[in-house]
Amino acid sequence: MASSTLSLSDLVPTSTSSIPNPKTIPATPSSVTTNPTLRSTSEPSTEPQTRKLKSSTQLTRWSRARAIRSGRKLERPVHRTTQTIEMKPPVSMDEGDATLTLPVIGNGREDDVEVAGGKSVYMVSDGTGWTVEHSVNAALGQFEHCLVDRVCPVNTHLFSGIVDMEPLMEIIKQAAKEGALLAYTLADPSMAESAKQACKLWGVSSTDILGPITEAIATHLGVSPSGLPRWAPERTYSLDEEYFQRIEAIEFTIKQDDGALPKNLHQADIILAGVSRTGKTPLSIYLAQKGYKVANVPIVMGVKLPKTLFEVDPEKVFGLTINHVVLQTIRRARAKSLGFGEDVKSNYSEMDNVKEELDFAGRVFAQNPVWPVIEVTGKAIEETAAIVLRLYHDRKNRCSMPRISKRY
Numbered sequence: 335m336a337s338s339t340l341s342l343s344d345l346v347p348t349s350t351s352s353i354p355n356p357k358t359i360p361a362t363p364s365s366v367t368t369n370p371t372l373r374s375t376s377e378p379s380t381e382p383q384t385r386k387l388k389s390s391t392q393l394t395r396w397s398r399a400r401a402i403r404s405g406r407k408l409e410r411p412v413h414r415t416t417q418t419i420e421m422k423p424p425v426s427m428d429e430g431d432a433t434l435t436l437p438v439i440g441n442g443r444e445d446d447v448e449v450a451g452g453k454s455v456y457m458v459s460d461g462t463g464w465t466v467e468h469s470v471n472a473a474l475g476q477f478e479h480c481l482v483d484r485v486c487p488v489n490t491h492l493f494s495g496i497v498d499m500e501p502l503m504e505i506i507k508q509a510a511k512e513g514a515l516l517a518y519t520l521a522d523p524s525m526a527e528s529a530k531q532a533c534k535l536w537g538v539s540s541t542d543i544l545g546p547i548t549e550a551i552a553t554h555l556g557v558s559p560s561g562l563p564r565w566a567p568e569r570t571y572s573l574d575e576e577y578f579q580r581i582e583a584i585e586f587t588i589k590q591d592d593g594a595l596p597k598n599l600h601q602a603d604i605i606l607a608g609v610s611r612t613g614k615t616p617l618s619i620y621l622a623q624k625g626y627k628v629a630n631v632p633i634v635m636g637v638k639l640p641k642t643l644f645e646v647d648p649e650k651v652f653g654l655t656i657n658h659v660v661l662q663t664i665r666r667a668r669a670k671s672l673g674f675g676e677d678v679k680s681n682y683s684e685m686d687n688v689k690e691e692l693d694f695a696g697r698v699f700a701q702n703p704v705w706p707v708i709e710v711t712g713k714a715i716e717e718t719a720a721i722v723l724r725l726y727h728d729r730k731n732r733c734s735m736p737r738i739s740k741r742y
Contacts (some may be wrong), residue, residue: 335510347368451488452489453514453515454491455470455512455514455515456491456493457490458496459496461521462494462565463492463493463727466543469519471656495541496520497522499528502520502530506529515538515541516540516541518541520545520564523545527707572620576625580622583603583627583628584673587621587627591618592630592631596640596643597642599631600645600646603628604628605629605631607634607651607653608630608695609656612654612661614630615630616715623721626723633694633698643720648704651702652705653705654708657687657709657711658688663694664684669682
């Protein structure tokens with residue numbers, strides 16, 4: 335799955351188009367019945383290309399994804415299809431006292447549209463795009479069985495900060511040309527309704543991610559939503575106390591990384607303990623971004639653990655462990671990235687030393703039975719963080735859920 339962030343300059347321009355004026359959008363959405371006139375004809379190439387499907391390792395997939403996000407072009411099969419597209423005179427749809435004017439896509443002018451090895455998903459947001467991007471990625475996670483080996487490749491494109499009607503219509507027109515799916519989070523009801531109608535008119539598959547949950551909450555509370563994007567200037571309370579708490583938590587966590595300043599452990603909300611390369615630092619930063627002050631303490635053979643680690647509330651200490659084979663692989667990669675060749679001998683990544691360190695950490699955990707021990711092998715940072723936070727809040731609120739064993 336490739337991911338990119340596009341600007342409007344990246345869209346294919348259309349010579350004749352009529353962009354609706356935001357003032358003509360109805361204030362109260364209503365249903366409109368329209369016949370889509372989107373027609374496209376594909377002309378097969380005289381020399382068809384056969385795309386070979388090759389399985390790739392996880393590291394290769396991550397490298398390709400990073401390359402795409404950084405803007406580098408990768409060599410991959412490109413299927414060219416010719417679509418006949420023409421912008422016809424605008425079609426007006428009356429809605430009470432207001433009129434919505436949209437251009438109609440039909441056949442007439444020929445444009446070559448390149449579809450680079452997969453179907454596209456356009457993500458449109460009036461804010462940062464965090465909500466729509468994570469929602470789409472969560473849904474794509476259900477299709478790993480075909481995404482992994484490029485059996486059904488998908489290219490995602492994020493358009494953030496879309497608060498005007500003109501760029502919104504340009505994006506939808508391009509989605510119609512490319513046959514893309516449009517997912518959007520638009521807080522303004524008139525913008526969301528216009529996107530829905532334009533997609534219906536031009537035959538674009540679309541889904542409103544924010545609208546249904548907003549309507550459900552509005553009905554539940556009996557209060558109308560503001561209709562303002564989260565970072566709109568009118569929302570002067572965006573930098574609230576919670577925001578500054580997150581900043582403070584991040585600063586604290588950075589200062590407490592890798593066992594630094596053990597005298598401040600009592601100030602931490604969460605303390606992570608584990609051997610080297612069990613993901614303590616990235617997990618700490620992730621939790622800090624959610625507003626938790628996190629300290630992490632490395633467990634090293636021959637190095638005495640700080641006294642304060644055993645003086646703080648044991649319910650906020652969490653142990654991290656990992657499979658010894660996976661840990662050795664991670665440490666070897668780390669040593670190589672630091673410039674240590676295979677000829678340089680080091681106990682850091684030797685299997686006997688790895689097992690001995692894990693056994694030593696296991697004995698520390700056994701001596702402190704209140705500390706939950708989380709198995710991080712094969713878990714993403716988000717998964718481990720979810721376990722930590724569930725246990726943290728269960729203990730804090732004294733409403734623990736039944737568990738099968740101590741190790742998670």
